Amino acid sequence: MAEREAGLAAEVELTVRYAETDQMGFVHHSNYLIWFEAARTRLFQRLGLTYSQLESEGIYSPVVAADAKYLWPARYEDLIRVVARLDRMTAARVRFNYEVYRVKDDKLLATGSTMHGFIDQAGRPLAIKKRIPLLWEAAKQAGIGSGS
Amino acid sequence: MAEREAGLAAEVELTVRYAETDQMGFVHHSNYLIWFEAARTRLFQRLGLTYSQLESEGIYSPVVAADAKYLWPARYEDLIRVVARLDRMTAARVRFNYEVYRVKDDKLLATGSTMHGFIDQAGRPLAIKKRIPLLWEAAKQAGIGSGS
Amino acid sequence: MAEREAGLAAEVELTVRYAETDQMGFVHHSNYLIWFEAARTRLFQRLGLTYSQLESEGIYSPVVAADAKYLWPARYEDLIRVVARLDRMTAARVRFNYEVYRVKDDKLLATGSTMHGFIDQAGRPLAIKKRIPLLWEAAKQAGIGSGS
Amino acid sequence: MAEREAGLAAEVELTVRYAETDQMGFVHHSNYLIWFEAARTRLFQRLGLTYSQLESEGIYSPVVAADAKYLWPARYEDLIRVVARLDRMTAARVRFNYEVYRVKDDKLLATGSTMHGFIDQAGRPLAIKKRIPLLWEAAKQAGIGSGS
Numbered sequence: 001m002a003e004r005e006a007g008l009a010a011e012v013e014l015t016v017r018y019a020e021t022d023q024m025g026f027v028h029h030s031n032y033l034i035w036f037e038a039a040r041t042r043l044f045q046r047l048g049l050t051y052s053q054l055e056s057e058g059i060y061s062p063v064v065a066a067d068a069k070y071l072w073p074a075r076y077e078d079l080i081r082v083v084a085r086l087d088r089m090t091a092a093r094v095r096f097n098y099e100v101y102r103v104k105d106d107k108l109l110a111t112g113s114t115m116h117g118f119i120d121q122a123g124r125p126l127a128i129k130k131r132i133p134l135l136w137e138a139a140k141q142a143g144i145g146s147g148s
Numbered sequence: 149m150a151e152r153e154a155g156l157a158a159e160v161e162l163t164v165r166y167a168e169t170d171q172m173g174f175v176h177h178s179n180y181l182i183w184f185e186a187a188r189t190r191l192f193q194r195l196g197l198t199y200s201q202l203e204s205e206g207i208y209s210p211v212v213a214a215d216a217k218y219l220w221p222a223r224y225e226d227l228i229r230v231v232a233r234l235d236r237m238t239a240a241r242v243r244f245n246y247e248v249y250r251v252k253d254d255k256l257l258a259t260g261s262t263m264h265g266f267i268d269q270a271g272r273p274l275a276i277k278k279r280i281p282l283l284w285e286a287a288k289q290a291g292i293g294s295g296s
Numbered sequence: 297m298a299e300r301e302a303g304l305a306a307e308v309e310l311t312v313r314y315a316e317t318d319q320m321g322f323v324h325h326s327n328y329l330i331w332f333e334a335a336r337t338r339l340f341q342r343l344g345l346t347y348s349q350l351e352s353e354g355i356y357s358p359v360v361a362a363d364a365k366y367l368w369p370a371r372y373e374d375l376i377r378v379v380a381r382l383d384r385m386t387a388a389r390v391r392f393n394y395e396v397y398r399v400k401d402d403k404l405l406a407t408g409s410t411m412h413g414f415i416d417q418a419g420r421p422l423a424i425k426k427r428i429p430l431l432w433e434a435a436k437q438a439g440i441g442s443g444s
Numbered sequence: 445m446a447e448r449e450a451g452l453a454a455e456v457e458l459t460v461r462y463a464e465t466d467q468m469g470f471v472h473h474s475n476y477l478i479w480f481e482a483a484r485t486r487l488f489q490r491l492g493l494t495y496s497q498l499e500s501e502g503i504y505s506p507v508v509a510a511d512a513k514y515l516w517p518a519r520y521e522d523l524i525r526v527v528a529r530l531d532r533m534t535a536a537r538v539r540f541n542y543e544v545y546r547v548k549d550d551k552l553l554a555t556g557s558t559m560h561g562f563i564d565q566a567g568r569p570l571a572i573k574k575r576i577p578l579l580w581e582a583a584k585q586a587g588i589g590s591g592s
Binding site for chain 1: 467468470473474475477478499504506507508509510511512513514517
Binding site: 012014015017018019033034037038041045050051052075076077 | 162167193
């Protein structure tokens with residue numbers, strides 16, 4: 001538990017929805033990317049950055065890469081905990097990684113990561129240090145490198 | 149609030165996910181049916197009926213009709229409360245209705261209803277009274293009519 | 297078939313996706329609203345109105361009500377035809393109805409309707425006759441009433 | 445084009461749905477996994493293997509890993525072509541890779557891959573050579589290695 005709290009991390013709990021299952025009887029694998037995002041949203045909120053507010057300032061954060069490993073299936077009505085952690089930051093990009101747990105037995109069901117750029121409405125890349133200083137400073141304080 | 153607790157009702161809270169928005173900047177209208185279902189799942193749980201358990205007994209509850217009215221848009225990061233209420237029951241069908249509120253100002257964003265049958269794995273209709281007596285008795289006690 | 301071509305109608309074909317199924321083994325009912333929308337998009341295109349272009353002119357068309365009846369389940373890999381038809385128009389609102397067929401046996405799986413308003417970016421209602429004259433004239437020529 | 449036809453490949457075309465967009469105005473990144481799957485389904489069909497039939501024989505093919513790179517955004521109403529190609533096969537696992545193109549200018553929007561196991565209904569791994577010989581032989585003929 002302590003390990004999960006360390007660094008720049010946040011978590012959300014959610015209950016698996018019927019619509020998230022597929023005919024194999026498991027959660028369809030595409031939904032994990034949506035769950036990752038829910039935990040990432042919470043992490044931004046913890047930093048005092050609401051994603052909605054960033055967008056209102058014309059800052060968008062598209063996903064440029066994503067990956068996931070599926071270890072054990074999640075099922076309908078399972079209570080799930082998703083942990084997002086800031087993993088790496090460069091001048092213009094940031095990477096988060098994720099862990100998905102089944103709450104009742106703390107079983108790790110999936111892991112993953114996403115890489116994000118920051119762009120303005122015209123699609124031009126933005127410097128994190130200048131445009132999202134809260135994120136930059138928080139990463140520095142957590143000892144997360146900003147080397148490329 | 150008191151009104152919401154009356155009868156056979158249950159509610160869930162959820163935070164709007166980014167993937168649920170569309171390019172209009174609002175939650176896409178199809179997601180409300182998924183939210184309705186989350187509250188219906190909770191209502192089944194309150195009755196001691198987990199939907200997963202029903203399915204393990206070979207009882208399925210397909211949606212035969214659904215409708216929704218969209219009054220005000222939900223937006224990314226909004227905290228939402230969805231109330232499901234058992235509305236009507238006949239020998240083989242049950243109807244739920246729903247209300248979707250934005251928590252911060254208790255604003256009613258949408259209403260809707262779904263009608264469900266109960267079938268076995270071969271698709272044959274099941275009598276609620278016989279196969280799901282917990283649901284039948286709960287509805288009776290709540291004064292919810294079982295006339296056709 | 298002839299009947300389907302009459303009036304202001306359009307159709308799309310689609311193959312059921314695995315992610316659209318749920319653990320009951322059928323297409324989850326929320327997806328039909330998304331399929332309705334795909335056929336509605338095609339109908340707008342047939343009128344020379346791309347929905348993307350409307351939005352670039354600051355015209356949005358939120359769904360204010362939707363309903364569906366589910367007659368028979370759609371299954372993974374089924375080829376599906378969705379028909380959208382302009383049903384009714386008033387000064388500020390338009391209603392479409394839909395039919396969902398399984399192509400291999402022309403079986404009607406579902407029907408439904410959606411009601412739409414037209415608003416600008418500030419959320420103010422727009423008059424169809426003035427702001428979307430192509431739609432207004434097409435409805436007139438098809439004999440679709442504009443009474444409230 | 446010729447390159448795309450080579451080996452064990454298949455493709456599908458699809459039109460971006462409104463529900464697939466998010467408030468950034470692009471297709472939400474989770475949908476690409478669903479598109480990959482649509483092309484993979486087609487590839488299975490080309491091999492004479494319908495995925496539905498595999499499941500009716502008690503053969504399931506869960507995704508054990510997935511990744512995607514997002515190069516350029518897809519937008520509402522874009523016509524998209526998704527190419528799936530069998531990339532690697534071992535005794536018990538198979539990997540596909542994917543390319544997503546915007547049809548109008550043949551622009552490559554995204555790439556990705558998925559790794560799959562094969563299991564029975566009890567979750568036990570199945571040997572591809574024995575249980576899905578059509579897939580095994582097709583891979584052999586296409587020169588796709590079966591080394592681990």
